[in-house]
Amino acid sequence: MIDSLEHLIRVAGGAEQAQLVFKNANVLDVFDGRILEGLDVAVWGGKIAGLSAEKYRGEKEIDLKGKILVPGLLDGHLHVESTMLTVGEFARCVVPHGTTTIIIDPHEIANVLGLDGIRFILESSKYQPLTVFVCLPSCVPATDLETAGSKLSAFDLWSFFQNKWVVGLAEMMNYPGVINADKSVLEKIDLAQSMGKRIDGHAPALRGKPLNAYIAANIKSDHECISLEEAAEKLARGMHVMIREGSLAKNLEDLLPLVTERNHTRFMFVTDDRHPHTLRDHGHMDAIVRKAIRLGLDPILAVKMASYNTAHYFKLEHLGAVAPSYIADLLVVDDLRSFNVEMVFKNGELVARDGHLLYTPPVRKDLHLRSTVNIKWLEPSDFYVPVRHGKLRVIEIIPKSLYTREVHVEPTVRGQEAVPDADKDIAKIVVVDRHQARHVSVGFVRGFGLKSGAWAQTIAHDSHNVIAVGMNDADLMKAIIRIRKIGGGIAVVENEAVLEQLPLPIAGLMSDKTFPEVSDAMDRLFHALRDRLGSPIGDPFMTLAFLALPVIPELKITDCGLVDAKAFKHVDLWVE
Numbered sequence: 001m002i003d004s005l006e007h008l009i010r011v012a013g014g015a016e017q018a019q020l021v022f023k024n025a026n027v028l029d030v031f032d033g034r035i036l037e038g039l040d041v042a043v044w045g046g047k048i049a050g051l052s053a054e055k056y057r058g059e060k061e062i063d064l065k066g067k068i069l070v071p072g073l074l075d076g077h078l079h080v081e082s083t084m085l086t087v088g089e090f091a092r093c094v095v096p097h098g099t100t101t102i103i104i105d106p107h108e109i110a111n112v113l114g115l116d117g118i119r120f121i122l123e124s125s126k127y128q129p130l131t132v133f134v135c136l137p138s139c140v141p142a143t144d145l146e147t148a149g150s151k152l153s154a155f156d157l158w159s160f161f162q163n164k165w166v167v168g169l170a171e172m173m174n175y176p177g178v179i180n181a182d183k184s185v186l187e188k189i190d191l192a193q194s195m196g197k198r199i200d201g202h203a204p205a206l207r208g209k210p211l212n213a214y215i216a217a218n219i220k221s222d223h224e225c226i227s228l229e230e231a232a233e234k235l236a237r238g239m240h241v242m243i244r245e246g247s248l249a250k251n252l253e254d255l256l257p258l259v260t261e262r263n264h265t266r267f268m269f270v271t272d273d274r275h276p277h278t279l280r281d282h283g284h285m286d287a288i289v290r291k292a293i294r295l296g297l298d299p300i301l302a303v304k305m306a307s308y309n310t311a312h313y314f315k316l317e318h319l320g321a322v323a324p325s326y327i328a329d330l331l332v333v334d335d336l337r338s339f340n341v342e343m344v345f346k347n348g349e350l351v352a353r354d355g356h357l358l359y360t361p362p363v364r365k366d367l368h369l370r371s372t373v374n375i376k377w378l379e380p381s382d383f384y385v386p387v388r389h390g391k392l393r394v395i396e397i398i399p400k401s402l403y404t405r406e407v408h409v410e411p412t413v414r415g416q417e418a419v420p421d422a423d424k425d426i427a428k429i430v431v432v433d434r435h436q437a438r439h440v441s442v443g444f445v446r447g448f449g450l451k452s453g454a455w456a457q458t459i460a461h462d463s464h465n466v467i468a469v470g471m472n473d474a475d476l477m478k479a480i481i482r483i484r485k486i487g488g489g490i491a492v493v494e495n496e497a498v499l500e501q502l503p504l505p506i507a508g509l510m511s512d513k514t515f516p517e518v519s520d521a522m523d524r525l526f527h528a529l530r531d532r533l534g535s536p537i538g539d540p541f542m543t544l545a546f547l548a549l550p551v552i553p554e555l556k557i558t559d560c561g562l563v564d565a566k567a568f569k570h571v572d573l574w575v576e
Helices: 002-012 087-097 107-113 115-124 154-162 175-179 183-194 208-215 228-236 252-258 276-282 285-294 299-305 308-313 473-485 515-533 540-546
Strands: 018-029 034-044 047-052 058-063 068-071 073-078 099-104 131-136 166-172 198-201 240-244 267-270 330-333 341-346 349-353 391-397 404-409 412-414 417-419 426-432 440-446 454-457 466-470 489-494 497-503 555-558 561-564
Touching: 002 034, 002 047, 018 047, 073 240, 073 267, 073 285, 073 308, 087 099, 087 115, 087 276, 087 285, 087 341, 087 349, 087 515, 107 115, 115 131, 115 154, 131 154, 154 166, 154 183, 166 183, 175 183, 175 208, 183 198, 208 228, 228 240, 228 252, 240 252, 252 285, 267 285, 267 299, 267 308, 276 515, 285 299, 299 308, 391 555, 404 440, 404 555, 426 473, 426 555, 440 555, 440 561, 454 473, 454 515, 454 540, 466 473, 466 540, 473 489, 473 497, 489 515, 497 515, 515 540
Parallel strands: 018 058, 018 068, 073 099, 099 131, 131 166, 166 198, 240 267, 391 440
Antiparallel strands: 018 034, 034 047, 068 330, 330 341, 341 349, 391 404, 412 417, 426 440, 426 466, 454 466, 454 489, 489 497, 555 561
């Protein structure tokens, strides 16, 4: 270690030759918010040794001819399971876009497989051209309003906090538990604090004194702000605001007006949940930087919010800047406004050029996980909704949002049964417990635009039970049974025939196939939903997945029934 440090110092001072020198570089200075022109940047041992207008000598020299050298990009909050890719395939997708570090929350796989799921993510993150840090899931299960695959206490998490790749406690979704000082919740918070780790928040629409109580627990960030007013209040209470731009939840346009040169250090960009087609068609953190610039943000601030700010928040003092002693995770861009990533360097090694990978992916070690789809024997009567007096309590989708509305609708009746109605855009929604094979719940949803058929999936935040939506019980049954047969995934059905499917054998959440194979399969699923079943909405699969999440208002459904997510309690399907 001392020898390495000595070499780095000698290279920095010009006494020894660097391994790599970028010549004639314009360098983005994240500390002073400016471009430093015409510098040489020396790299040795995977670190930046120095930058200077005086020339450095290198074993290898790259003349940038005035192009801009910027720090590699960081995603500050991501569920890699939402991409349906393994960590290795995710790396192959995002590294060419300039993402060199991610901070992930393995919350989804932990809710299915518990500690085995966390171990799987940590092990599969090794030897990638992408640095993967982990925030440990704080809410497994997310609530007691559903059936989860595991339950993790502070004691269960303790050993993982010793791991150098673990940097925090992930989004504390159980904000009522924090506000009411639930002992099991506070034990996790206290453990993270005692280890010097960050504690991330998840507090949608929380304001006033309840927000004060939440932040008093040393919860320092939130990615759930959807309005300028909410974000401004959380900012004023000392929170770091994670501006989310995912496949479904897109908050950048609404929150960006709050960012100023004075307060920009309190903001960072995150994706939270991105589907493979979004990554393929639009990119990753580079796409957020470009969009922020198009919306009027200063390009230097945009890059800083996607790099240094994130690293600084997570106490990663060696990442996020082009400066001596920093890790040489570097991007070469043509200019800041277009932010076209031409070259990507990881630890000083060229790993991608012009969107193409230049490294050989590591040989993947087989990591065996148990089967996770275990449903009860289903009967047609499980989906039957007998008519009662009153109106149906229906989940209404809000486009491009994780939030929903509760609406009360006169039922469409056939015989003595309440049924879906395409003319009213009312479909039936079913959730089947896949962990203990006990429960089935049935409700109705408005907003998918389905005309026929059904589809089912084992992606249903956060416990990831089987969730299905459709226009008739026979297709619902066929789709759910198909999911059981393929060991988890997505299946689209019409007239009791399977149109398309995507097996997800890793916890029912992730594929063991390549990124192109997964994205092509998703294209076929989208076409089947739009062209055969008639659904016009932008991301129906992610929309359906979040209808089971009972920690985001207003009305959701779990395997145990409908949930009023504001009151945090189950409610009846019928409103008298």
